[in-house]
Amino acid sequence: MSSVLVQAALPTARATRWTPGAALAGLLVAATALTGYADRPADLVLAIAAAGLAATVVAGLQDPAAALLEALPVSVMRRRVLRLAVVGAPALAVWWLLDSLSTAQLSGPGPLLALTATGVAVAVWAPPRRAVLLGASTPVALFTLHQVVPSGTTSDVIAWWLTDPWWVLAAATLLCVAGRRR
Amino acid sequence: MSAVTAGRAPAPAVSTRSHVLRALVHAEARRMMRNPVPWLCLALSVWGMWMVVPEPGEWPASSYEAMNPTAVPLLFGISLAVAVPFHRARLEVAPAAPVAEHQRVLARLLAATLFVLVAAGFAGLVAWRERDLGGLWIGMEPGRTTEALHTTAELSQFVVLGVLAVALGAALGRRVSRLVALVPALFVLWFVVMVYWLFGHASVTPFSIMQVQPLVLEVGPATADPLSFPSDWLLVGEPHTSGGWARQWVSGALAWWHDVWLLGLAALLLAAAWPRPGRRVLLAAGLALAVAGVVGQHVVIP
Amino acid sequence: MTTTTHTATGTLLETAGITKRFGSLTAVDDVDLGLGRGIVGVLGPNGAGKTTLLRILATVLAPDRGSLSLLGLDPASPTARTEVRRRLGYLPQSPRLYTGFTPLEMVDYVAILKEHTDAAWRRREAAAVLEAVGLGDRMHKRIRTLSGGMQQRVALASALVGSPDLLVLDEPATGLDPEQRIALRSVLAETAHRGCVVLSTHNTAEVAALCQHVLVMDRGRICWSGTPAALAGEAEGRVWESDVEEPTALRSWLTGPGTRRHVGTPPAGASPAVPTVDDGYLLVTRLAR
The missing domain is CATH 3.40.50.300 (P-loop containing nucleotide triphosphate hydrolases)
Incomplete structure (x- = not known):
């Protein structure tokens, strides 16, 4: 079955729209470069990058041919994993590029992976018609709430994707596994 | 299916173009206003703005600077709400109807001006809140400390940013093929704007999207006598500078020229959403305004 | 022609x-x-x-x-x-609909695009054409929830609006x-x-x-x-059925009962079948080439 996924990777990549993601990556690289120019820490820019890239990866789950492929032997979860791998690999590369350009304390791909997994979990469990839209909005919503909610328990919980990203990643992955047949 | 003519009155006389436009604007506005996203984002912006309260020992002008970025969630919401009808218009509906494409686009844009009014309302709320707080602390030197309010020129930026948000939503909605891809795109575009100090360096300040004043201008080394500087300068010294004396500079003229730059950008973005006839006019006007805005800011900054 | x-x-x-x-x-x-x-x-x-x-x-x-x-x-x-x-009313081959709209909203929107600005008349007209295409009871549902045939009828109603x-x-x-x-x-x-x-x-x-x-x-x-009768008439005397392939036929196809139907020049002794519009159409398109 894995050879099927390997062979399906190229057509999946060709069916993916890369322009919005590439434009986004360019913008983030420019913003990170500006932080060096302004001589300020890039933590906030990297947090925005994590949320933006995670939302882009989750948005990549949208498959225009999903209805046609529903009755195929390759399950919907495997097709999701394939799409995540195809879009996620360049997103990780962009993340490492941003990380190397900046002098931020926030380092490592933890927040990116945590937000991506949370978005995917929402996409798996949300009603099918709006699943991907809700999933892609999740990293954005978490970041925005983190910015707005004043310090306290709620704020701490919302910030887990920053403070304890690996736990969030594990929990979200479990949710995805639990919803593998959805 | 049944008889088509049963119960149908003959069509009224043909309407004038302005009547048609008004009917379209009404229909589009009703749908745009029904979208909950901009209202949720407005609530977040108002909440964020309300949380800005000057605290003892804060960085000079910290709360003053923090006011502007609170508008970012609202601007994001406006762009998203405007992007939806423009994205919908990628489908060719009633191609043989007498209302031309440019009239349909114009109707959508006119309907979206309601969101510009919302941005203006937010600016008014900021002005009221600052007066309610008794102004925001902006300076630090004894005898020169002052409680400041945003000037009309600075507040006008919220309205112009509202126009830019509408134009950005229209452009991306028209050009991006998948609605879901708009969420990360608009998020990154607007939230990077929130990091206003990215444009802190003098050479990039005129190109900022959200201009946050006061600008910090270096005026002398740490050894300089602060009393030797003009008395109307708001001075900042160590530890709040990287060394030496700087001054906090607020300028109405700079804010107005920045508005011109933003209007230029908005016109350039609108060109991406406008049908081919008329696009060149928008491009030319946008380019002229953007260049004028940048040059104007360069001239004004000391 | x-x-x-x-x-x-x-x-x-x-x-x-x-x-x-x-x-x-x-x-x-x-x-x-x-x-x-x-x-x-x-x-x-x-x-x-x-x-x-x-x-x-x-x-x-x-x-x-x-x-x-x-x-x-x-x-x-x-x-x-x-x-x-x-x-003019026009129904494209693949009509595009705003699936987030209800049929009433969609037809009303198209009516505006046809320059009907009297809102009350428009609503009545939209309801009447939707009733005419048999969607009177579905006009307030979202288009995305309707079946393909119903969506086609919404598009048809949009073409019919304004008589x-x-x-x-x-x-x-x-x-x-x-x-x-x-x-x-x-x-x-x-x-x-x-x-x-x-x-x-x-x-x-x-x-x-x-x-x-x-x-x-x-x-x-x-x-x-x-x-249409003349089109069927084009195949008069040029349609026949048999159990085998016929080299003189311009087009042949298997019918449900298992026999073959042919259009073209029938061989001697073939008994002609009653021609249909289908036969006439197949004959004229084949002869045109």
């Missing part, structure tokens, strides 16, 4: 030598038409140029060559085109069940009393039941024109 169907009431649609090319492909080639009140069906194989011709008749595409008169006006002039569009004098329908019966197809015939027949209906279809039974006139297109040209 010049095709004329106009009656004493006059010509509503007239073309002279219209041609449309896309690169090296000639989609519509030197078509002359003169149509009056009634229903005209356009038949033809895939890629024959039906959709391009209909898009030209609906003022969506401009011909590269030739002249066009719709409802007595020349749509090449922007003012006249707008006037024509006020009196157009010229109705151009590209495969209007797609996705409709037999009962809805029969109902569609009444709706179109009624419109045809006051104006001209041009529709394209692949369904010859539809044409036989609905149209007063048929145009058969192939490779951008009108290769045959006449009544």
